Amino acid sequence: xxxxxxxxxxxxxxxxxxxxxxxxxxxxxxxxxxxxxxxxxxxxxxxxxxxxxxxxxxxxxxxxxxxxxxxxxxxxxxxxxxxxxxxxxxxxxxxxxxxxxxxxxxxxxxxxxxxxxxxxxxxxxxxxxxxxxxxxxxxxxxxxxxxxxxxxxxxxxxxxxxxxxxxxxxxxxxxxxxxxxxxxxxxxxxxxxxxxxxxxxxxxxxxxxxxxxxxxxxxxxxxxxxxxxxxxxxxxxxxxxxxxxxxxxxxxxxxxxxxxxxxxxxxxxxxxxxxxxxxxxxxxxxxxxxxxxxxxxxxxxxxxxxxxxxxxxxxxxxxxxxxxxxxxxxxxxxxxxxxxxxxxxxxxxxxxxxxxxxxxxxxxxxxxxxxxxxxxxxxxxxxxxxxxxxxxxxxxxxxxxxxxxxxxxxxxxxxxxxxxxxxxxxxxxxxxxxxxxxxxxxxxxxxxxxxxxxxxxxxxxxxxxxxxxxxxxxxxxxxxxxxxxxxxxxxxxxxxxxxxxxxxxxxxxxxxxxxxxxxxxxxxxxxxx
Numbered sequence: 001x002x003x004x005x006x007x008x009x010x011x012x013x014x015x016x017x018x019x020x021x022x023x024x025x026x027x028x029x030x031x032x033x034x035x036x037x038x039x040x041x042x043x044x045x046x047x048x049x050x051x052x053x054x055x056x057x058x059x060x061x062x063x064x065x066x067x068x069x070x071x072x073x074x075x076x077x078x079x080x081x082x083x084x085x086x087x088x089x090x091x092x093x094x095x096x097x098x099x100x101x102x103x104x105x106x107x108x109x110x111x112x113x114x115x116x117x118x119x120x121x122x123x124x125x126x127x128x129x130x131x132x133x134x135x136x137x138x139x140x141x142x143x144x145x146x147x148x149x150x151x152x153x154x155x156x157x158x159x160x161x162x163x164x165x166x167x168x169x170x171x172x173x174x175x176x177x178x179x180x181x182x183x184x185x186x187x188x189x190x191x192x193x194x195x196x197x198x199x200x201x202x203x204x205x206x207x208x209x210x211x212x213x214x215x216x217x218x219x220x221x222x223x224x225x226x227x228x229x230x231x232x233x234x235x236x237x238x239x240x241x242x243x244x245x246x247x248x249x250x251x252x253x254x255x256x257x258x259x260x261x262x263x264x265x266x267x268x269x270x271x272x273x274x275x276x277x278x279x280x281x282x283x284x285x286x287x288x289x290x291x292x293x294x295x296x297x298x299x300x301x302x303x304x305x306x307x308x309x310x311x312x313x314x315x316x317x318x319x320x321x322x323x324x325x326x327x328x329x330x331x332x333x334x335x336x337x338x339x340x341x342x343x344x345x346x347x348x349x350x351x352x353x354x355x356x357x358x359x360x361x362x363x364x365x366x367x368x369x370x371x372x373x374x375x376x377x378x379x380x381x382x383x384x385x386x387x388x389x390x391x392x393x394x395x396x397x398x399x400x401x402x403x404x405x406x407x408x409x410x411x412x413x414x415x416x417x418x419x420x421x422x423x424x425x426x427x428x429x430x431x432x433x434x435x436x437x438x439x440x441x442x443x444x445x446x447x448x449x450x451x452x453x454x455x456x457x458x459x460x461x462x463x464x465x466x467x468x469x470x471x472x473x474x475x476x477x478x479x480x481x482x483x484x485x486x487x488x489x490x491x492x493x494x495x496x497x498x499x500x501x502x503x504x505x506x507x508x509x510x511x512x513x514x515x516x517x518x519x520x521x522x523x524x525x526x527x528x529x
Contacts, residue, residue: 118446457482
């Protein structure tokens with residue numbers, strides 16, 4: 001029996017599903033005694049360091065957890081579950097960690113790369129551990145802003161390292177206590193193998209303290225290919241995946257039906273998608289939270305899909321048809337518990353930024369602030385739906401303009417990008433630069449950058465828009481809208497250094513298979529999983 005230390009933060013369901021998928025029984029720790037009596041204990045930490053330690057204290061889990069660790073019983077920590085083993089973290093100065101491993105967890109240097117690190121990276125293994133049996137140099141999924149580094153006092157814990165602007169600790173082991181910075185439950189079949197090695201092992205002792213004579217190859221973060229599924233009800237009331245043509249999802253009067261969301265997500269997982277995003281674009285957002293159709297989609301998808309899942313649409317404060325008030329944090333928390341790893345915020349982010357620019361101060365109550373405070377900024381994705389507004393000269397507007405290589409209808413050489421809400425139906429007096437910079441300041445961890453002018457055109461991504469946004473933020477950016485052939489993916493990666501590229505319709509209709517995209521990128525020398 002495997003005991004899961006679920007303290008209420010982040011997507012623990014995927015860990016539970018991975019354990020069950022491998023044929024093992026799992027139960028949640030519900031009291032301190034469950035930790036003391038555990039045969040094997042897994043601590044899947046997600047979120048803020050201080051919130052995690054506070055929650056462990058509130059549940060009276062600290063002392064039994066330390067007793068378990070000091071007794072050298074089989075333990076696996078994941079992500080924050082690794083970081084809490086250290087003495088503390090720069091994320092929460094003054095908050096003591098478990099103190100098992102010497103050192104303070106620090107933040108990545110933003111001058112060396114986008115922070116947080118989000119994506120698939122490799123590892124350099126320094127010891128021969130049963131944890132990595134049958135490991136074939138695959139990449140694993142990382143999502144974090146803070147990292148531990150090696151020092152003379154913690155060398156005996158070091159199991160593997162990874163490079164992201166610097167070398168950091170990606171896994172540790174001493175005796176039967178193991179922890180990894182990456183997420184095995186989100187690392188596909190390679191990650192499931194790691195779980196299997198831990199769960200099935202009768203003996204976890206390290207066999208050798210030198211696996212390669214000290215030779216290391218610098219690991220590289222892969223460019224991510226993301227499959228996006230726009231989900232809504234059709235006129236018959238069925239939940240379907242659809243795709244708009246410049247945000248119009250109807251064809252000959254009917255909603256385009258490109259498949260069922262759970263089935264398509266499973267297909268993309270098998271085809272090699274690095275992430276899957278669900279965007280709720282229909283009108284069932286005001287249902288009672290327990291009846292939200294997207295919850296069922298997440299629950300079913302997460303049973304068999306072991307890559308990151310992001311959910312967007314309707315992430316805001318609202319009162320449901322049952323007259324119960326739900327905060328944006330309530331909505332996000334339910335989605336996390338149902339299998340989501342990230343929350344995509346669209347229209348509500350526009351309103352939040354407008355309010356911020358009017359008042360000049362943070363409220364602490366916006367969806368961006370609430371969710372990032374509890375789950376970490378890596379859990380908050382801002383979905384931007386902009387459209388071009390052409391002007392003859394930069395002085396014709398107060399908004400951030402660029403000189404464009406694609407002149408406007410009257411020969412205008414400049415444009416700015418207007419933010420829209422309600423699925424692109426309503427434009428606002430807010431530009432993209434204002435939206436992304438303020439969102440980052442409030443706690444967002446990633447930008448999903450759409451473009452209304454490019455949507456459904458298959459003419460390639462809006463490189464001018466993407467370059468502009470990449471210059472303004474230090475968080476990762478996902479390029480979206482316009483992909484029509486494999487060359488468009490290599491083009492956007494080479495021209496903008498964006499971290500990920502998303503597509504929808506060309507994947508749904510199998511016009512451009514994901515494996516063809518990956519093959520093309522590899523031929524172009526672009527790092528992929």
